[in-house]
Amino acid sequence: MTEVDIMRTEFLANCINILGNDFVITDAADQQPYLTDWRRRFVGKALAVLLPQSTDEVASLVRLCAAHHIACVPQGGNTGLVLGSVPDQSGHAVVISLKRMNRVLAIDVANNTITVEAGCLLAQVQDTASAEQRLFPLSLASEGSCTIGGNLSTNAGGTAVLRYGNTRELCLGLEVITAQGEIWNGLRGLRKDNTGYDLRDLFIGAEGTLGIITAAVLKLFPQPRAQITAFTALESPDAALDLLKYSQDALGPTLTAFELISDFSLQLVLRHFPQLQHxxxxxxxxxxxxxxxxxxxxxxxxxxxxxxxxxxxxxGHAADAVCATSISQSKSLWKLREHISEAQAKEGKNIKHDISIPVSQIPHFIQITDAELSAAFPGCQIVCFGHMGDGNLHYNVSAPVGSSDAEFILQQTAINRIVHDNVHQFKGSISAEHGLGMLKRDEIKLYKSELELSMMRAIKVALDPQNLMNPGKVL
Known part of the structure; x- marks a missing residue:
C-alpha cells in the first residue's frame, strides 16, 4: 500500500468516526447519483460521498479535509445545469451532500422569517410558509428536488424575480462553514444591519467556492388573497416589451411574473405533452x-x-388573451411554460444559454441573434423563452430538422460565440441564474475584465487559501 493509499484509508476512517459507516459512501455504484450531473452528460469521480446531519458534522469534515488537503464539493439537490455541484474526474475530492440537513429550525410569523437548514427542499419551505398563511416566493420548475442551499449558492432566480427578486434578495442571514472548518453564525433576521462588509452576500452566488452554507434565515411575505394568470398572444418581442411596460404601469407591484414564450417553444410542449391544450x-x-x-x-x-x-x-399590445378563471386553469397555463425544458429534452439535444439582457434591449437582441444564427447555421431552431420581466432569457438552439444532434452539438463553441458576443454587446450576462460552475468557468474570461477576475481571485485566496472549496468552479 502506498503512502497516498494509507493517508486516504486514514482519512476515510476518520470520516466514518464522524458520520458512521452508513453515511460514508465509497461504493462506485452507490455514488453515481451524486456524481452525475442533472442533464446526465457528465459523470465525475469522488474519493467518497459524505452525508452529514448537523452543522458540527460538516465543520468536522471540512477540518478533516483541510488537514489532509482533500477538496470538498458541496451538494444540495444536484439540479444545477453548469456542472457546479459535481466533482471533476480526478477522484481526489469528496462530495459533501447536505440532503440529510433538512429541518425547518424556526418560523417567526411576526418578523416574516423562516430559518431552515440548507438541505430543505424549496417546496418544503414553500409549504411550511403556506401553512402559516405566509408566502416564500422563490419558484422554480425543480422546486420539488432543489434545495435552499443550492438556491443560495447559485443565487437562483425563477418566475417571481420581477416582484420579489433573486434568492439573494430573499435571504437575511446565513450559517456558513469556512474553508478552515470554522462555523460562522450569521443567522440574523434583520432587514437593516450596517456593521461592516456584507459577508452574507459574499457567500450567496459563490457556488460553494468560499465556504459551505448550512442554514439560512429567509424572508416571508403575507399570502396574497388571489393570484390571477393570463396567457396573451403577441406578434413580436417588441409587442411583448410594450405589453410589459403597459402591465407594469397598470398593475404596479401586483405584477409578479411576465414570461416570454416563442411559438416554437410552445409547439414543443404541445408535441410532447399532448394532454395540454393550445x-x-x-x-x-x-x-x-x-x-x-x-x-x-x-x-x-x-x-x-x-x-x-x-x-x-x-x-395593439396583444393580439389575443385568455384569463384563467380557476386554479386548475392557471396551473394548465403555467404547465405550458414549465414543461418547455422537459419538452426540449424529449425532442433531442440542444445548446442552452441562460442569459440576461437589459429588458429594453431584448427585442433587438432576439432580432439580430436569430438572424446571425440562421445565416451561420441554416435551419437551426431557436427555443426562446424565459423571464422577460427581469431580462432573463433561456435562448436555446436546436439542430435543424433531419440533422444529427451529435453533429450539431459539435458546433457549440461557434454558436456560443455568436450568442455570448451579442449578449456582451448589449451589456448583458452569459449566466443569469444558473451560475458558472465548470461549464462556463473559462467562457467568462472572455467577457469579464481582468480587474473583476483579479478581485474575485483575491477573495478566493483570502477565504480559501488551499483551494479546497469546490475547486475548478467559477474561477
Whole structure:
C-alpha cells in the first residue's frame, strides 16, 4: 500500500468516526447519483460521498479535509445545469451532500422569517410558509428536488424575480462553514444591519467556492388573497416589451411574473405533452404568460386583469388573451411554460444559454441573434423563452430538422460565440441564474475584465487559501 493509499484509508476512517459507516459512501455504484450531473452528460469521480446531519458534522469534515488537503464539493439537490455541484474526474475530492440537513429550525410569523437548514427542499419551505398563511416566493420548475442551499449558492432566480427578486434578495442571514472548518453564525433576521462588509452576500452566488452554507434565515411575505394568470398572444418581442411596460404601469407591484414564450417553444410542449391544450385557435409568433397577485379579493383581481387585457388588445399590445378563471386553469397555463425544458429534452439535444439582457434591449437582441444564427447555421431552431420581466432569457438552439444532434452539438463553441458576443454587446450576462460552475468557468474570461477576475481571485485566496472549496468552479 502506498503512502497516498494509507493517508486516504486514514482519512476515510476518520470520516466514518464522524458520520458512521452508513453515511460514508465509497461504493462506485452507490455514488453515481451524486456524481452525475442533472442533464446526465457528465459523470465525475469522488474519493467518497459524505452525508452529514448537523452543522458540527460538516465543520468536522471540512477540518478533516483541510488537514489532509482533500477538496470538498458541496451538494444540495444536484439540479444545477453548469456542472457546479459535481466533482471533476480526478477522484481526489469528496462530495459533501447536505440532503440529510433538512429541518425547518424556526418560523417567526411576526418578523416574516423562516430559518431552515440548507438541505430543505424549496417546496418544503414553500409549504411550511403556506401553512402559516405566509408566502416564500422563490419558484422554480425543480422546486420539488432543489434545495435552499443550492438556491443560495447559485443565487437562483425563477418566475417571481420581477416582484420579489433573486434568492439573494430573499435571504437575511446565513450559517456558513469556512474553508478552515470554522462555523460562522450569521443567522440574523434583520432587514437593516450596517456593521461592516456584507459577508452574507459574499457567500450567496459563490457556488460553494468560499465556504459551505448550512442554514439560512429567509424572508416571508403575507399570502396574497388571489393570484390571477393570463396567457396573451403577441406578434413580436417588441409587442411583448410594450405589453410589459403597459402591465407594469397598470398593475404596479401586483405584477409578479411576465414570461416570454416563442411559438416554437410552445409547439414543443404541445408535441410532447399532448394532454395540454393550445390556449388559442391559431398560432402566434410569441406569447406572454402574465401573473398578478392581489391582496384585496379574487373578484377585484379578476376585474383588474381583465381590464388590463382588454385595454392592451385595444391598444395593439396583444393580439389575443385568455384569463384563467380557476386554479386548475392557471396551473394548465403555467404547465405550458414549465414543461418547455422537459419538452426540449424529449425532442433531442440542444445548446442552452441562460442569459440576461437589459429588458429594453431584448427585442433587438432576439432580432439580430436569430438572424446571425440562421445565416451561420441554416435551419437551426431557436427555443426562446424565459423571464422577460427581469431580462432573463433561456435562448436555446436546436439542430435543424433531419440533422444529427451529435453533429450539431459539435458546433457549440461557434454558436456560443455568436450568442455570448451579442449578449456582451448589449451589456448583458452569459449566466443569469444558473451560475458558472465548470461549464462556463473559462467562457467568462472572455467577457469579464481582468480587474473583476483579479478581485474575485483575491477573495478566493483570502477565504480559501488551499483551494479546497469546490475547486475548478467559477474561477
Amino acid at each position: 390556449p388559442f385557435g391559431r398560432s402566434y409568433p410569441y406569447y406572454a404568460l402574465v401573473e398578478m397577485s392581489d391582496h384585496e379579493s379574487e373578484s377585484h383581481a379578476i376585474a383588474l386583469m381583465e381590464q388590463v387585457l382588454e385595454q392592451a388588445m385595444n391598444d
